[in-house]
Amino acid sequence: MSIYSTFEYFDTLLSHPDSFEIARKDPRYFTRDSKLGLPGLLKFIISRQGYTVANEINHYYSSFELKKSVSKQAIFQAQEKLDYKVFPYINSKLCKHYYQNNDYETFKGYTVVAIDGSVIETPYTEENKKIFGVPIDNEDFALTKTTPRISGFLDICNGIFIDVLIKSYRDSEIPMAYEQMDTVQDILENCKVIFMGDRNYPSTDMFIYYNMKGYRFCYRGKTNFYKKQLKDIERDGWIEVDLDDKWIDRFKIEEVKDYAREHRKFRLRVIKFMKSELRQLKEDEKDEEIIIFTNLDENEWSTKEIILLYGNRWSIETGYDILKNRIEMERVTSEKTELILQELHSQVIVHNLAAMVKRESDKIVNGKIKITKKVGLTITTYGNDKLPAGYLF
Numbered sequence: 001m002s003i004y005s006t007f008e009y010f011d012t013l014l015s016h017p018d019s020f021e022i023a024r025k026d027p028r029y030f031t032r033d034s035k036l037g038l039p040g041l042l043k044f045i046i047s048r049q050g051y052t053v054a055n056e057i058n059h060y061y062s063s064f065e066l067k068k069s070v071s072k073q074a075i076f077q078a079q080e081k082l083d084y085k086v087f088p089y090i091n092s093k094l095c096k097h098y099y100q101n102n103d104y105e106t107f108k109g110y111t112v113v114a115i116d117g118s119v120i121e122t123p124y125t126e127e128n129k130k131i132f133g134v135p136i137d138n139e140d141f142a143l144t145k146t147t148p149r150i151s152g153f154l155d156i157c158n159g160i161f162i163d164v165l166i167k168s169y170r171d172s173e174i175p176m177a178y179e180q181m182d183t184v185q186d187i188l189e190n191c192k193v194i195f196m197g198d199r200n201y202p203s204t205d206m207f208i209y210y211n212m213k214g215y216r217f218c219y220r221g222k223t224n225f226y227k228k229q230l231k232d233i234e235r236d237g238w239i240e241v242d243l244d245d246k247w248i249d250r251f252k253i254e255e256v257k258d259y260a261r262e263h264r265k266f267r268l269r270v271i272k273f274m275k276s277e278l279r280q281l282k283e284d285e286k287d288e289e290i291i292i293f294t295n296l297d298e299n300e301w302s303t304k305e306i307i308l309l310y311g312n313r314w315s316i317e318t319g320y321d322i323l324k325n326r327i328e329m330e331r332v333t334s335e336k337t338e339l340i341l342q343e344l345h346s347q348v349i350v351h352n353l354a355a356m357v358k359r360e361s362d363k364i365v366n367g368k369i370k371i372t373k374k375v376g377l378t379i380t381t382y383g384n385d386k387l388p389a390g391y392l393f
Contacts, residue, residue, distance in 0.1 A: 003360040009097050010353070013090050014039040023086035030081065036070050041078045042086070046346045053333065079339050087345035088164070088183075091352060095162050096187045098356055105157035105359070107309060108301075110216065111191040113184065114156050114313050115201060117173040120344070121145045123335045131337045133169030148344070151176035153184050156196075156312050159322075159355040162187050164348045166341060173200055178209075178252065185213070194218055194296070196313045202293055204241065205251035208266055211295060212259050218294040218310055226268070230291070233270045236303045240267050269294045271306055278311045322351060 013019055015038070023038055024030055030038040048056050053072045061069045098104070099111075106112070122128055124144050132146040147169045153162045163183045165176050177197075194216040202219040210217045229239035248260045260266075271292040281287060292310055294301075301309075332343045 003357055006094075006098055006102070006356055007353075010090075010094055013093055014042045019086055019090060022089050023082055025081055025083050036074060036078055038082075041075075041082065042090075042346075044075070045079070045087075045342055046349055048333070048343065048346070049331070051333070056333075079334075079342060082338075082342060084338055084341035084345055087342065087349060091161075091345070091349050092163065092183055092187055094349065094352065095160060098160070099188060099191060102356075102359075103363070104155075106192075107157060107194070107312075108305070109192055110194045111188055112156050112194045112196060112309065112312065113162060113188070114154050114196045115177050116152060116154070116198065117176070117200070118150045118152070119147045119169060120150060122148055122332060122340050122344075125335050125337075127337050128335070128340070131168060135169065149173075149176070151180060153177075153180060158359050160352050161348050164345070166344055174203060174206065175252065177201065177206075181209075192216075194309070196310065198313065204243070204247070204266075205253065205256045205260075207268065207293065207295070208251075208260055209253065209256050211266060212256065216294070216296055218292060218296060218306060220310065220313075221291045221293045223289070223291060225291070225293070226270075230270060233272060235273075236269070236271045236298070238267055238269050240265055267295075269296065269298065271303055273303075273307055277307060 019042075020030060020038060023042075036044070044056070044060050047060055049059075051059070053075055057069060057072065057075065104111075122132060122145065124134075124146055128146040132148040134146050148166050149169050149171055151165045151167075151173060153164075154160070155162055163180045165180050167176060195210060196217070197219045199220050199222050202221045202225060207217065207219075226239060226241060229241060233239065243260050243264050243266070245261075248257050251257045251260065271294065273290055273292075274287050275281065275290055276287045278290070290310075292306060294306060296306060332340050334340055334343065
């Protein structure tokens with residue numbers, strides 16, 4: 001399916017009754033025809049680039065060659081009626097449509113999804129401090145900025161953020177990841193999936209959870225994790241972990257507790273290698289041992305393939321870099337929490353639409369030119385402008 005079909009579907013999402021239902025804070029909102037309307041408001045927010053509202057309005061309406069503009073007050077009033085949750089909803093529907101209707105990159109037939117967290121900066125207000133939180137160890141910073149925490153699931157082969165959750169700085173990464181799993185599973189329901197993560201994520205209950213759901217995983221672990229069992233592994237092997245009631249009681253999800261009480265044991269494949277096997281070390285950088293925990297079968301996945309697989313986990317950090325520095329996700333124009341969330345989540349959609357365009361461009365380029373070449377995911381610059389309104393529509 002062509003990228004045009006993806007954009008046609010995206011356009012229908014903006015005016016779909018389900019989108020209206022989620023977007024309205026009150027059933028009475030967005031029921032009458034107006035100059036802006038809900039689809040126009042959603043396009044306007046997605047097209048914003050962090051400038052003043054007046055400049056954004058002029059830019060947006062001139063880019064679409066629309067004759068009837070609206071006032072700043074009309075924009076603000078419409079945004080106050082809008083629930084930010086419509087943007088994650090649109091993103092999930094867009095991603096599911098893309099995976100069900102397009103050819104996309106995989107790793108040995110698997111969609112490889114990396115989970116990682118980050119923090120961003122947003123304006124300081126008492127409301128934002130309460131909702132987003134601030135670092136308690138930096139009082140000067142805490143007086144000027146708040147720091148929402150982001151949890152993202154990124155398809156590392158295609159550069160698509162399958163789901164992004166934005167909560168308080170005080171929230172921890174693993175509970176946020178659990179909260180996102182239902183959405184991720186729904187989007188990738190027909191895909192073979194491998195989940196990856198760094199040392200902040202491995203936990204026994206998460207490994208059991210993946211086994212219950214039939215998913216594969218590949219996580220880097222801390223050196224003191226399963227220390228007793230690991231001492232007999234030199235390079236690549238399996239360990240068996242016994243689960244007692246005290247351990248199981250600390251698990252976070254009831255269905256995982258029930259499964260663990262029934263089975264009492266689970267197996268893990270452990271792979272040990274040096275960082276220098278993954279990449280060339282920087283000057284004065286010390287080599288260190290990396291430990292991978294996985295349930296990938298040795299008959300399908302060699303040691304070398306798993307090392308190569310994990311080596312691509314850094315792609316999610318590149319994804320955050322694109323969001324923050326190229327799309328300038330943090331360049332919000334409002335100080336109100338709800339409007340900030342609207343802007344942040346809308347930029348995830350911009351990122352994914354660009355990634356989908358890039359993926360389709362790669363296929364065209366590689367099909368016509370008999371060399372391996374990738375189109376860079378760079379947001380085109382136009383003078384001082386980052387991305388012209390209407391560029392993605």
